[in-house]
Amino acid sequence: MIKQNVLDVLNLCKSYGNHLVLDDISFSIRENEIVGFIGPNGAGKSTLMKCLCGLIHMDSGNVTICGHDIQSQREKALSHQASLIESPGLFFNMTGYENLEIFASLKNVSKDKLQQMSDYTRIGDYLKKPVSSYSLGMKQRLALSIALLSSPQFLMLDEPMNGLDPSGVFELRKELRKMVDEQGMSLLISSHQLNEIEKIADRIIYIENGKIKEVQKQEQTITYQIRVNKIITDHRFRKLSDFLYKFSIQNPNELSVYLRKLEREGVQLLDITNTSDDLENMYTRIYGE
Numbered sequence: 675m676i677k678q679n680v681l682d683v684l685n686l687c688k689s690y691g692n693h694l695v696l697d698d699i700s701f702s703i704r705e706n707e708i709v710g711f712i713g714p715n716g717a718g719k720s721t722l723m724k725c726l727c728g729l730i731h732m733d734s735g736n737v738t739i740c741g742h743d744i745q746s747q748r749e750k751a752l753s754h755q756a757s758l759i760e761s762p763g764l765f766f767n768m769t770g771y772e773n774l775e776i777f778a779s780l781k782n783v784s785k786d787k788l789q790q791m792s793d794y795t796r797i798g799d800y801l802k803k804p805v806s807s808y809s810l811g812m813k814q815r816l817a818l819s820i821a822l823l824s825s826p827q828f829l830m831l832d833e834p835m836n837g838l839d840p841s842g843v844f845e846l847r848k849e850l851r852k853m854v855d856e857q858g859m860s861l862l863i864s865s866h867q868l869n870e871i872e873k874i875a876d877r878i879i880y881i882e883n884g885k886i887k888e889v890q891k892q893e894q895t896i897t898y899q900i901r902v903n904k905i906i907t908d909h910r911f912r913k914l915s916d917f918l919y920k921f922s923i924q925n926p927n928e929l930s931v932y933l934r935k936l937e938r939e940g941v942q943l944l945d946i947t948n949t950s951d952d953l954e955n956m957y958t959r960i961y962g963e
């Protein structure tokens with residue numbers, strides 16, 4: 675089945691005064707896809723997310739959410755998305771449950787859904803206490819539950835792992851993956867935590883100075899460099915120098931196929947190195963040390 679795009683961003687530009695913060699940004703996100711957004715401080719991640727959820731206006735470009743243009747069909751486009759950007763907008767002097775109730779009534783959500791999302795917070799009796807008494811993790815869970823009240827098809831989370839302890843990060847990652855897999859949601863998630871993004875994202879977009887520097891392909895290619903004792907004629911092995919070749923596979927199981935092929939041709943394997951770009955290598959290559 676062909677997956678539709680839930681988000682299309684085309685040539686988006688945004689400046690604050692003379693400062694061009696987003697410079698001709700274009701990318702798409704498909705159904706059921708988790709896209710990670712990585713970039714150094716001030717790269718433009720939050721500004722982009724704010725443009726995508728209608729919090730601020732872009733100067734030029736086009737954004738469609740589930741096929742609806744965010745400018746000409748603003749209400750329809752925004753009804754398909756939810757976002758948590760910067761600190762969650764909670765009423766601190768009210769209880770968690772009262773917060774959920776207010777947002778449920780604003781979003782015209784049924785009582786069942788309200789109950790479902792109060793259970794989803796998994797903060798138990800704390801729901802009856804003022805939000806000011808919550809830990810950061812509890813506030814995050816409450817804010818995420820509020821964002822999910824409207825069953826969005828597209829969710830944007832800006833640095834959701836900030837301040838969470840390792841078990842909180844693990845839980846959040848597990849839950850986000852489950853939501854995407856079971857409810858068909860798509861997710862755009864920004865983080866500074868490279869290893870966390872690597873674990874959750876299907877694809878990663880690198881941004882710097884408001885420009886997309888690179889998009890990691892969804893299918894991670896595994897590349898090997900091999901040193902052998904004789905010339906290989908098979909074109910799938912790219913010659914780097916005498917007796918040094920490179921080949922790429924999409925699936926780890928394919929490696930044995932390549933190695934058996936060499937064996938059949940009487941080529942002796944002297945050395946093999948996995949030279950695939952992992953996230954940290956890629957980050958260093960793009961942004962420097």
Ligand SMILES: Nc1ncnc2c1ncn2[C@@H]1O[C@H](COP(=O)(O)OP(=O)(O)OP(=O)(O)O)[C@@H](O)[C@H]1O
Pocket residue numbers: 690695713714715716717718719720721722
């Ligand atoms: N309201 C504003 N007015 C003027 N400049 C702004 C405003 N908001 C952001 N900027 C500037 O825009 C640039 C991008 O900021 P943004 O917050 O989008 O970056 P970021 O990638 O989210 O950074 P971080 O990882 O530190 O949160 C920065 O140079 C910032 O100073």
